[in-house]
Amino acid sequence: MRPLLSVRDIKRHYQVRVPGGFFGRDALLKAVDGLTFDIKRGETLGLVGESGCGKSTTARLVMGHIPLTAGSVAFDGQPVTARHDSDWRAMRRRMQMVYQDTLGALDRRLTISDQIGEPFAIHEPLMTARQRHERALSLMDSVGLRADMAGRFPHELSGGQRQRVVIARALALSPDLLVCDEPVSALDVSIQAQVLNLLDDLREQTGFAALFISHDLKVVRQMSDRVAVMYLGKIVETGAPEAVFKRAQHPYTKALISAIPTPRNRGRRERIVLEGDPPSPVDVPPGCAFHTRCPLAMAQCRLDTPLLSGDGDHLVACHAIHQTAQSAPLAAE
């Protein structure tokens, strides 16, 4: 079956000026450098990685906010472009986005029921204002907002309530794909859980597929059917959440997981501390981008870029892992 969203080797490079020389010099910032993934209908892909690794850029490329430098994004067979024409607008019926900054994403001059009803005003011009209002009220009910809040303005709501408004508006037209860019990172932990449970419930009811972006491993693990770990614009490891989190193979994933604070097992699990900062995306090291901080780095890592490979669903991009995988059968013989 054709995947709902098919992302093939997408790249997004920016021309930037960096210090150096008399007027500075030109450099290429590779925000996203060759991502490939599919999302099936009803499936949630969690995209995780540290700040600046290109998660949000990926979201914007998938939504067609910014043009691709290379590669292709296809949504249900149709290419997603950054030309904001009527085709692009029609496609919004089926793909929607949830934002991190909810106060910014809502128009502060419109009441929340008007904003939740706006997708109907755009895509179903025959609907009367009364019908729109009723639909908005039922959507508010489904995301757990009281009907008496309909006349409120965004600044009168709390962050969690505003995120519910954004979710209700995004799901108004029952889209097939929901791109969530850090939907809960601006919320308190207790509110985070509520919003995540809400998203989970809604997903069960309506069956939308999602690209779920977060830097929070716990959140991604809870929400995703499949996880992809990003480092400097590339996916380094992908697989089912249990596989990636329990049997992490890539040294970067292992370090990330070891950094999750846990109340139990204190002292039992070794904390892997990576040395140095992530390299600037302006000059990514040749070969494997991670070799400057990698405990397993070999000579080959400085020369060749590792490819995502492995058996089954669990794929890793690491020379060290690939070598042991190749030598393991030999040792068994």
Next chain:
Amino acid sequence: MTIDSGNLNPTTQASRPSGGSFFTSKGRYRAFFETWPPIVLIALFFIGLAIFVVATAPLIAPYDFMAMDLRDRLTPPALFGGTWAHPLGTDELGRDLLSRLIISIRVSMMIAFLSTLIAGTLGITLGFLAAYFRGRVEQLIMMLIDAQASMPFMIIALAVLAFLGNSLVLFIVLMGFYGWERIARIARGLAIAATEQGYATSVRDLGASPMRIYGRHILPNIASTLIVSMTLNFPEVILLESGLSFLGLGVQPPMTSLGNMVGYGRDYIQSAPWIMLVPSAAIVLTTLSISIVGDWMRDRFDPTLR
């Protein structure tokens, strides 16, 4: 917002004398005057009066504004030694000042209102086009703006009126080119800033057309600044009209306007100051009222300031 449990009606605004609330100690009058400050009420009353005058001018004028009565020349206003036959006195040709004032307010307000409307529409449209298309279109529009801003408008107006002659329609259209470049610049800057903000992007993500994004979201969000700049434009058009009328290129006698009255009354400033002071007071009161109401409207339009 109030914390009381009885006040669950979501549409309750802080402005309404809170019905059903425990907090009634503020009093109805205080709550009323907090929403409608007295000075705004006075300004609104004056604007209402001016609009009434504009609408009914020929009916309420006691005399024909062109009717001369040379026996009653230079009569002072009623309370300054004149008679109630001419409440605001008469001018050098014995024309009733009250009637002339009423017609002048009508003419000047109409010119200023229509011109500001033209300037606003032109400015906002060009500013939004520049913000939407960027690139070449924006450069072209910015060039037009710079060209307009670098020429003294008075000189352009003089040239146009000298070559094309004078009619009320032409005059209004010409005045409509006054101040559009400021509004266009503000509209462009604010629209670009707004498109960078989340709300415009997120509405575009819903599939909204550019018309909807700019008309229904960006325009209301930046309207406060535009309204203030247009209320500043309004009095300036009245003053420009006065200047041109004074130079003999604006509203032509026997037609009259506030600027025209000030211009011709200047000759009698020492012997009959009321000829000039009456229309001057009308100019000051009108422009002041509009500025006050414009400022108040800006606050009202912003739900976060309520």
